[in-house]
Amino acid sequence: MEMLSPEEIVESFKTALASDFTDSKIYQKEVAIRKNLFTSIWIYVKREAFRKAVEHVCELQKYPHLSVISSSDRGDIVELIYHFTIYYGHNLKELSLGLCMDLPKEDLKIPTITDVVPGALFTERETQEMMGVEIVGIPDNRRLFLPDDFPQGVYPWRKDGRGPHDMLRVLPGRRGVRGGQNE
């Protein structure tokens, strides 16, 4: 398998995605005595090109490892990051690759990737119930961690009015939580 350097990986994304590639950054840090480098790469893409970007990751490594999908509520948008690792199995060659994209709050939809990465199902189910991002085409639409009697339309990781803040008991003498009515 041909292994690209972090810079070459960024270039390959630029070529593959053209105008849908928006930004990138490479973070490196020296570790311990021998000063080997820890490397993480962050690739920012437009949501339209998301599937193409995932397929490109699969070209870099036949079976990329997806650790998890993280999601951040950032006001008008929700940022999703698909945390992949590629080039595992070789001494200090593995790279963390975060595939990042912004979804506007009024249209929180992203296609499933379980057809190319079957193991992504758990984290897709979790993103769906915790952040309220609809995963289009998900093969198993049930909740993962939340109980069945948890109210619909409340998403624990949201920081806007859709969060669980009004479900919390605010102890006497304590301030309410951000976004809640008792604030």
Add this chain to the structure above:
Amino acid sequence: MSETKTKTSYTIPIGPIHPAVHEAIRLDLGVDGEEIVDVDVVVGQVHRGIEWIGMNRNNPVQSIYLAERVCGICSTSHPFAFVQAVEHAADIEVPERAEYIRVIIAELERIHSHLLWAGVAAHEVGFDSVFYLVWRVREKVMDLMEYLTGNRNSKAMFQIGGVRRDITEEQFPRIKETLEYYRAVFSQLKTVFLDDITVRMRTRNVGILKTEDALKLLACGPTTRASGVPKDVRQDQAYGAYADLEIKAITPDVLTGTVVGDVYDRIVVRLLEVKQSVEIIERCLAEMPPGAILTEPKIAKLLAMLKRAEGEGVGRHEAPRGECFHYVRLEAGEETLTTWKIRAPTYANLMSIPTILKGGQIADVPIAFASIDPCISCTNRAIVVDIKTNEKSFLSGEELHKLSIEKTRRLKAGLDS
């Protein structure tokens, strides 16, 4: 659960509380006679919203201790990955000595966790004498951890930018004595687990996960290595003192020459890793540089720095069960973490459970499920539901455990005759 099963006559939910799985999780097994044809994993019984607390209530330093309590057994792995994520997000240096101390503590945890698992595995196939023996052997490393950190578990060693306690020269003899003990006891463990014919019969070709399935289902840790994937964060990525130590991922063919991907191979990998951990700690003791153990000892100053920091970072650590992953985002002016995402190794390994259990027998469920060393939280009874009549009957944990023991006895009897 899907309603498309035609051959299936029974659904057996095991859990959420059941001694065979040791923590709160539910397995819905669709069975045809003794054979398992459909598996559904239901999680969430012990979801405590830890990420939410980190994003809404705690400051990052408080969250280290919260991360430590994600799991009672991996109480080093989560803070290890978490502090790395924060250090990457805020670009904080870690002293070299601290990197070595972190690795020593993490490897002690691996020894105790793998031995704990080995005991549980012996119990699951009905070898309770081995279970007691292995747990007695494990006590030695628990005592050492108490000696070094003040606590058997939840050791509170980690701090953003270093560790909280030093390991001094005076403590070396006790560490070396414990390592010698494990070196001596290793061949005995190997004989008990790998050469015993009954253990081999209960574990060989049981709960197979093929290489390709392990890769597709994102398995990690000993589960994926037993399937022949040489994936180990300690080997693959530069972090901690591991980056200096040239770690090599252990796959079962090192010992047996083949990769089957079954329960037996998972035992092989874990036992060899105990030996590997002993060697890693020895090298750390020999090569540990002198110097500071913390970049910023004043917590108020550290918190002020984190409040100003802006950025995001990932932290990875090879926990005993596999890759432990933390993602952290910091925003300037925020007291708490803006985003915190944790991925524990079992989260990834559970995806492989249907593949591991399908085609097996009910009596193999305890050992096959335990073979990924699931870390969720326990089971008391199983309900057998007849789908046609919707009649429920209870299969208690004891009965399920008895089924497993009976299978061991049956195989043994067949051997003797």
